[in-house]
Amino acid sequence: MQAKPASRPGAPARPSGDGAAAISFALVKGAPDACGPGCDSWIAAEGKIDNSAAARFRKFMKQIGDRKLPIYFNSPGGNLEQALAIGNILREKKASVRVGRTTLQECGLEPQEGEACTRLKQSGRELHGDVWTRGAICNSACPYLILGASSREIAPDVTLAVHSPRVILNFTGGVPSRELRAQAMQRAMERSDKMVLGYMARLGADPGLLTVARSVPFEGMRILTREEIARFALDRRDRVESSWMFEAAARGIVYKTILSRQDGETSFRTMRLQLVCFDQDRFELDVERNAPTGLGGAGLVLASGNAKLNFLWPPRRSGDRETWGVFLNAGQIRALAAAPLVEFGDAGANAARPKLGPFPVASDGLQSALKRLADTCPPSKAVAQPPGAAVPRTQGSSPQAAAQPAP
Incomplete structure (x- = not known):
């Protein structure tokens, strides 16, 4: 045989x-x-x-x-x-x-x-x-x-x-x-x-x-x-960033994922960004990340060009993860998409001015993804509000923060 x-x-x-x-x-x-x-x-x-x-x-x-x-x-x-x-x-x-x-x-x-x-x-x-x-x-x-x-x-x-x-x-x-x-x-x-x-x-x-x-x-x-x-050298990069992508789920979303590790670190940290709209002029950006240590009372700041926005403290927490949210209007969204990158950083709650950390996020793909998202958004609803007031929440949305100028 x-x-x-x-x-x-x-x-x-x-x-x-x-x-x-x-x-x-x-x-x-x-x-x-x-x-x-x-x-x-x-x-x-x-x-x-x-x-x-x-x-x-x-x-x-x-x-x-x-x-x-x-x-x-x-x-x-x-x-x-x-x-x-x-x-x-x-x-x-x-x-x-x-x-x-x-x-x-x-x-x-x-x-x-x-x-x-x-x-x-x-x-x-x-x-x-x-x-x-x-x-x-x-x-x-x-x-x-x-x-x-x-x-x-x-x-x-x-x-x-x-x-x-x-x-x-x-x-x-x-x-x-x-x-x-x-x-x-x-x-x-x-x-x-x-x-x-x-x-x-x-x-x-x-x-x-x-x-x-x-x-x-x-x-x-x-x-x-x-x-x-x-x-195993399939991809040796210590920072990996996806493009902004649109997904037509039950509710249209624009999302981005970033994996990064610092010199000397063995593990990667994950940051997920998600953008949704309530109407043509009201958007919410959520940032989910590993909760940083040793930053008691710290907040999250977004900077784009000369504009700075604070995510209102405190974030939602689940285990070692935290999620921050901020409201943006149509003009702020367009400015965000036009910038080649934006920066996220941690700010002490009592600091006179927030100190941005060097965490740039590329905007590639954001303009086309936003255009597709906007096509799914309902028409804007005019709402009279006093200056600086928080944008009203839509029922079922996550309880986060309105866009606020950084001090």
């Missing part, structure tokens, strides 16, 4: 992954700055890494020529050998890689993952759309291919996850014994590990990523922490 193990490591563990379409590569054009400052075009790589993915990717890259475009992967994983081959192509091309999901305008009301939209993605046409990070995934074999890129940017609101490879064994000459099957499985896993370790050695990558993956059965999935993403 002859055993012929045929490995197919890295297929996705989630049920939705097994039915995913084969990975497609499409050239997409969006609005100005859709993929970052000065970037309006990108390559969308969407779907499961199948047995011919690397050949199709090489052909696609040859077709687009010397254009240096970021590549956004959104994949549940798939064939490990093909993922490593794609990683080698990325290295050859000195590519810039990110994780994000692309929505195409040409799909209209069709589901983005439906058959009609998938055919569009595989058509080779230049398409039009938007790219999003929240909800995007790069799982199973996908993180390995990311390592091949010269530039790797992993947004703070995407998911990277790993697990042990899946190995399929084919035997000829009869039914193998349990012992023979176990031996064949062990050899196949050793071959898979050797292949990945050789790839990582050529890239100078940390083999700890494979150690983490092998600690999780194929049926499970281990989501990588931000600390692991940095340690």
Whole structure:
């Protein structure tokens, strides 16, 4: 009896992954700055890494020529050998890689993952759309291919996850014994590990990523922490900031996520910003962050150009997190969007003037996100108020603060 193990490591563990379409590569054009400052075009790589993915990717890259475009992967994983081959192509091309999901305008009301939209993605046409990070995934074999890129940017609101490879064994000459099957499985896993370790050695990558993956059965999935993403060099940045994005949920929101750590710190801190509207002239900005220590009675200040606004103290607290809120009118919102960045800082409650900390927040994406938010806002309601009065709250909104000039 002859055993012929045929490995197919890295297929996705989630049920939705097994039915995913084969990975497609499409050239997409969006609005100005859709993929970052000065970037309006990108390559969308969407779907499961199948047995011919690397050949199709090489052909696609040859077709687009010397254009240096970021590549956004959104994949549940798939064939490990093909993922490593794609990683080698990325290295050859000195590519810039990110994780994000692309929505195409040409799909209209069709589901983005439906058959009609998938055919569009595989058509080779230049398409039009938007790219999003929240909800995007790069799982199973996908993180390995990311390592091949010269530039790797992993947004703070995407998911990277790993697990042990899946190995399929084919035997000829009869039914193998349990012992023979176990031996064949062990050899196949050793071959898979050797292949990945050789790839990582050529890239100078940390083999700890494979150690983490092998600690999780194929049926499970281990989501990588931000600390692991940095340690395994998937993205070494100590500050990671998403663009401002609009989401049409039950209530339209504009949001942004920032992860950061200071020199010498091992853990990242998370700041989430969320903007909602009550009408065309009344907006609320909420800031959720780790509660700072040693700042008894401190408040939060926002500065944009010559304008400074105080978030009214105290914030809402939940465990080691705190949420601050401030009201803004339409003019203040427009000024916020027009500034290249704003600053947040802590201020002592009894200070004559607040001392801003060096915490700049970029405004990229804010103008287009605000335009989409404004389209969902009801008309303004004129409300007579004395100067300096707090903007009245809408029922159900969070009890936070009105916009107040900083002293």
